[in-house]
Amino acid sequence: xxxxxxxxxxxxxxxxxxxxRSLEIVGDRWTMLIxxxxxxxxxxxxxxxxxxxxxxxxxxxxxxxxxxxEGIMERHGYREPGSRERFEYVLTEAGREFNMLVSALAGWxxxxxxxxxxxxxxxxxxxxQRPVELAYVTPEGERVDPQRVSTRRRDLGDNPR
Amino acid sequence: xxxxxxxxxxxxxxxxxxxxRSLEIVGDRWTMLIxxxxxxxxxxxxxxxxxxxxxxxxxxxxxxxxxxxEGIMERHGYREPGSRERFEYVLTEAGREFNMLVSALAGWxxxxxxxxxxxxxxxxxxxxQRPVELAYVTPEGERVDPQRVSTRRRDLGDNPR
DNA sequence: TCACCTAAGTAGATTTTTGCAACTCAGGTG
DNA sequence: CACCTGAGTTGCAAAAATCTACTTAGGTGA
Numbered sequence: 374x375x376x377x378x379x380x381x382x383x384x385x386x387x388x389x390x391x392x393x394r395s396l397e398i399v400g401d402r403w404t405m406l407i408x409x410x411x412x413x414x415x416x417x418x419x420x421x422x423x424x425x426x427x428x429x430x431x432x433x434x435x436x437x438x439x440x441x442x443e444g445i446m447e448r449h450g451y452r453e454p455g456s457r458e459r460f461e462y463v464l465t466e467a468g469r470e471f472n473m474l475v476s477a478l479a480g481w482x483x484x485x486x487x488x489x490x491x492x493x494x495x496x497x498x499x500x501x502q503r504p505v506e507l508a509y510v511t512p513e514g515e516r517v518d519p520q521r522v523s524t525r526r527r528d529l530g531d532n533p534r
Numbered sequence: 535x536x537x538x539x540x541x542x543x544x545x546x547x548x549x550x551x552x553x554x555r556s557l558e559i560v561g562d563r564w565t566m567l568i569x570x571x572x573x574x575x576x577x578x579x580x581x582x583x584x585x586x587x588x589x590x591x592x593x594x595x596x597x598x599x600x601x602x603x604e605g606i607m608e609r610h611g612y613r614e615p616g617s618r619e620r621f622e623y624v625l626t627e628a629g630r631e632f633n634m635l636v637s638a639l640a641g642w643x644x645x646x647x648x649x650x651x652x653x654x655x656x657x658x659x660x661x662x663q664r665p666v667e668l669a670y671v672t673p674e675g676e677r678v679d680p681q682r683v684s685t686r687r688r689d690l691g692d693n694p695r
Numbered sequence: 696t697c698a699c700c701t702a703a704g705t706a707g708a709t710t711t712t713t714g715c716a717a718c719t720c721a722g723g724t725g
Numbered sequence: 726c727a728c729c730t731g732a733g734t735t736g737c738a739a740a741a742a743t744c745t746a747c748t749t750a751g752g753t754g755a
Binding site: 434 | 701702703704705706
């Protein structure tokens with residue numbers, strides 16, 4: 374009998390679930406596309422994001438502003454010879470750590486929505502350019518197939534509510 | 535002088551970037567929250583998603599329908615003793631593979647938005663319950679710190695456009 | 696000096712998507 | 726036969742995204 378009183382579900386509160394906290398930042402239609410472009414192409418400038426993504430400038434302003442507020446990007450002035458000062462948006466350390474998220478998205482898409490002429494999204498070590506992959510590993514360093522991995526919370530019993 | 539004519543940027547087309555193809559599916563404010571609940575709590579029923587996420591039923595209908603159309607969930611009839619047939623939404627293999635994405639989101643959130651009382655999101659092997667983590671690894675099985683990994687495309691030179 | 700250029704935005708009208716609340720529908724129970 | 730429950734549907738209001746045009750600040754060339 375699960376005659377439980379509906380406790381105020383704690384997973385509701387974004388504060389209590391790290392997945393939800395991340396999604397508060399990147400869970401809209403544009404932010405992750407902006408970060409992908411920054412991570413995969415090194416884009417930093419307003420006009421390059423705007424033209425490359427075909428995003429409306431007011432939306433881009435809003436999203437870049439939020440990313441700066443969140444400490445994911447920094448707005449830096451720069452000056453090219455013979456131009457006035459302009460601004461660029463560069464990833465912070467926290468922003469660069471979205472590379473695992475980009476790799477996870479790329480991995481899912483490549484496997485589950487394969488396409489003949491699709492571009493590859495590779496990852497490699499910065500120092501010596503060795504290829505790396507995103508994978509589940511045990512503390513002993515053994516790779517485990519994602520299909521053999523569960524993220525199910527064990528403190529819930531089998532109550533899915 | 536980069537007097538090149540603006541070639542129709544190929545990364546624009548979602549068809550050509552696996553990250554974009556994934557985001558076409560999970561790049562909105564609700565879909566990933568639904569998948570998180572399915573993966574972390576094993577939720578399958580309409581009312582449990584609705585009440586657990588505080589999502590409007592019309593939005594939930596729409597998102598579950600899309601997930602079914604995309605082959606990420608399957609709508610199954612079930613019957614509890616003394617009830618009529620009802621329906622549940624269960625993850626397919628493609629859907630379960632979003633566990634890496636959930637782990638990536640959880641990893642970013644836990645590291646970059648740490649919070650005292652936050653719930654942990656762990657992953658473990660299905661067969662013998664050993665803990666696993668999401669990590670970048672070389673083909674030889676060496677773990678590499680995400681800050682030492684780049685996902686930058688090398689075929690672009692340093693043109694970020 | 697002045698017309699023109701560029702990058703980085705703002706501003707306002709329109710369209711689309713969400714959110715909310717109430718209602719429906721189908722079958723089962725007392 | 727009145728009521729219950731889960732799985733939705735419908736209609737309207739509110740919020741967000743989109744499209745387009747305009748602004749701003751400084752630099753260049755004539």
